[in-house]
Amino acid sequence: MSDRPAPSPFPDRAQRLANRAAKRDALLLAAVRMFNERGFHATSLDEVAASLGVSKPTIYHHLGNKDQVLLECVLIGLKQLRGAAAIAAARPGRGIDRLRDFLVRYAQINMDDFGRCVIRTGDEALSPESAARFRSLKREIDTAMRDLIAAGVADGSIAPADPRLLAFTLAGALNWPARWFVAGGALNAAQVAEQMVEILITGVSPR
Amino acid sequence: MSDRPAPSPFPDRAQRLANRAAKRDALLLAAVRMFNERGFHATSLDEVAASLGVSKPTIYHHLGNKDQVLLECVLIGLKQLRGAAAIAAARPGRGIDRLRDFLVRYAQINMDDFGRCVIRTGDEALSPESAARFRSLKREIDTAMRDLIAAGVADGSIAPADPRLLAFTLAGALNWPARWFVAGGALNAAQVAEQMVEILITGVSPR
Structure with missing residues (x-):
């Protein structure tokens, strides 16, 4: 049996920051791909969010409104x-x-x-x-x-x-x-x- | 005094067609310039019409809706x-x-x-x-x-x-x-x- 401690279910500050940055990156990549494919005007943040299995308020929280994205x-x-x-x-x-x-x-x-x-x-x-x-x-x-x-x-x-x-x-x-x-x-x-x-x-x- | 007859207030068929084509050309030129300057989405046909002193139904009549324009x-x-x-x-x-x-x-x-x-x-x-x-x-x-x-x-x-x-x-x-x-x-x-x-x-x- 390994003596490595089980990972804590409570992320530390560094893990929280890395996790936050990873979410932001994933949202930006999903958004940019949809903008490029459909055009900015034809893209809704609802669909960007849905493509990652999250909801629009998650995008607002991490990135802001569609213009800011x-x-x-x-x-x-x-x-x-x-x-x-x-x-x-x-x-x-x-x-x-x-x-x-x-x-x-x-x-x-x-x-x-x-x-x-x-x-x-x-x-x-x-x-x-x-x-x-x-x-x-x-x-x-x-x-x-x-x-x-x-x-x-x-x-x-x-x-x-x-x-x-x-x-x-x-x-x-x-x-x-x-x-x-x-x-x-x-x-x-x-x-x-x-x-x-x-x-x-x-x-x-x-x- | 000239013996040329006064122009008739009733345009003949050729004059009506030429007049119609000139109106269409003027509407298209006003529209394309506004599309180019502001972008398609930011352009309203109301403003295109207003720039020529006419109203939106005139554009509908000659050209159709914004997509058709x-x-x-x-x-x-x-x-x-x-x-x-x-x-x-x-x-x-x-x-x-x-x-x-x-x-x-x-x-x-x-x-x-x-x-x-x-x-x-x-x-x-x-x-x-x-x-x-x-x-x-x-x-x-x-x-x-x-x-x-x-x-x-x-x-x-x-x-x-x-x-x-x-x-x-x-x-x-x-x-x-x-x-x-x-x-x-x-x-x-x-x-x-x-x-x-x-x-x-x-x-x-x-x-």
């Missing part, structure tokens, strides 16, 4: 994108290599649950204050991309271009999979990301 | 895109030149009122039957783009690539201005379209 979802996606930008900004190397690194991560995040929600959410779905915050965080990511482009143009690894227009072109191409990519096809998200970035870097006409 | 708007945008594809398919020349021609028109349409609505409308905003029709028409445009790519790969003017992934990459980049382009900036829609297509054709890294 959406805001949390886009903030998670934006945090992932900012993380990718920070990694690329910190690594050494030529501008084109750091940009490639960032773009591949950027594309992959956009094919994942929370990044997909960032792309699919229009300003008009959020309250004016949340929309302003949303826009400002997106601008940070846009600025990070332009900075990498400017570094590459400066070191000669990127062809001279208007950084703003080039960033919009790259971002648009790599945002779009949020609308069409379906897991389980011939290519996984990492492969789609790699191949799309390669197309953008080499261009359509033969070299 | 949205469907009409996206059908106009899709017709413009199909027209651009037909022009590119019919013209002679290398695949890359026909593709460039199509992409520039495609991008410009997406920055205009009805094309913008095509891009901004998710399937979930339409009824299931309308959404199926919407998807099928978008697929036609996608197929036209892939055909131009295949022609260019065959004649050596386009670098070998997966036509599906290349089409998604190009379409995504050129759909995105529907979300950010604002008329009245440093570049007009035609210039943005030309420069973005040039970036996609030559690529990010120097040649």
